Amino acid sequence: MSKNVVLKMDNVSKGFAKIETDEVTNALNQVSATMKSGEFISLVGPSGCGKSTILRLIAGLIQPTTGTITIDDKPVGEPGPDRGLMFQKATLFPWLTVWDNVAFSLRMQGKLKGNEDKVENMINVIGLKDFRDDYPGQLSGGMAQRVALVRCLINEPDILLLDEPLGALDAFTRMNMQDEILKIWQRRQQLAIMVTHDVDEAIYMGTRVLVMDAHPGRVISDITIDLPMPRDRSSREFVAYRNDILNKLHFGGTSKAEEA
């Protein structure tokens, strides 16, 4: 089990200055939310709704224009290993072997000595034992994404930030990885926040789904998914959640007909 944390976003807005004109892109507008350990939060919405911006703000890679983000009442600071971030691209360091990539974070913090078996263990968990000395250039997309996952998990982060981690994978690898991520999350019950544009994935994995909309980026709905895991993608309740969310995103069968 990981440490219990409470993440609060209080009236957070983030604007980006456009390069050529004197305008501002309103990436996030007055977003407030509270998230706790043990939750798996899916952020779903069209592109430009600021879902990735939320993750980058929590990670500390960018600062909010106005508003505050706190973890246990302390404002988030510089990026650090307590908030693991996984990108859509694996961003493995191509000059390091799989083993060294997984060990990277421990090495940076000077904690590698004595923890080598932890690295070994992580590589075994994702089933890449035979690839430990290979370079990322030789891995497939799914393997690389697994390595990226354990690379940030090795720090046992209190908050796991997943930025469309499975977006670039094929359908089968994707479903496998969904279960793998869920298994890891269930074991440690950390706060996981995942960005996705796949509504099914959001419902399948999340305990809560924040539905977002663009121009300006904002949360339009906060839905708790009250279904036991593992979930059945074709069950009546699942489909009901999906219809509800698609409606909110204006993709529902009825509302689309009305618009037309």
Place this chain on the structure above:
Amino acid sequence: MQAQQNETGNLQELTRRQLLELEREKKTKLQLWLDLIIWLLPFAAGIVAVLEYTQIPDNSMNRNPQVYLVFLILLIVAYGVYSVVSLIALRAGNRDIIDKQRYRAPLFSALFLLLAFYDYMTLKTGILTQPFVPCLNFVINAAWSDRAMIIDCTLHTLVLLFEGYFIGVVLGLITGVTCGYSKRCRYWVDPVIKFLGPIPTSTWIPIMMVVASSLYGGAVFIIALGSWFAVTVASMTGISNVDPEYFEAAKTLGASDRQLIFRVAIPHAMPSIFQGCTQAMSSSCTAIMIAEMLGVKSGLGWYMNWSKSWASYDKMFAALFVICFIFTIVTKTLEAVKRHVLRWQVGVEK
């Protein structure tokens, strides 16, 4: 024989080599004979060279004629040893070595024929006038009789080359990395590079001869300057082109600013840095020869010039071959280091 075990079609236990063996296009009998002939061709060409040297009467006076003969025979023996090694490897199941030898055989044959042709043009007919274009026997004789001096000069050249090169590369790395990383530093260094960049290194040599207190120090400076320039530009570009995603990933994994430079930026820029180092080496080789011919009183460049002024053209040519030889070795070594450091690039980008 291992290939036959797999004719059932079950490929599970297949090694890479066995797979290649299985999928290799079957050669016809004619092709196999042709391979054998080409493989043996260098022996024939070697014998042609020996016969050319021994049977055709000399056009001009020849000293110690046996030296070139021994040289030719050594070359043939070397190819023979190579063949034996290939055959042993083949019996042990490794085809790669003999395939490579077969691939190179036409070049080795051409080398022997070229030697014979050169000897014919110089010693046998004098179409290339003696002693201005000396025959190889003279060159080898000169190299052997003057070996102490040539070795001494070679060492001087190497010391000067590496002293200048390493100073230049190290300083270039320092400026390149700092400038790639810090905008403020680039602001001040960029104009210097823009101003000094277009000046070819050799332009500095006359100035050095006037300004520098010792010509040796001047030569080190010139070689270092050329290397510094190449490495600075290459590492600066390399560092400033690092994908920001790598920095973000490293930051969330707990890397400090220092570690971002040494653990992310520099390794990422390595391919570019090596490109700079290779370029620096070729500019250093040019610079050192010019420096030795114009001012420095030692080294192979000086030796060539000095032999010329004594009309010992055979020594001049001997030095030329030595220069070619050591520069090849230096470049190959650098290439090998590069291949080792950048082994992660295999299969990533071409």
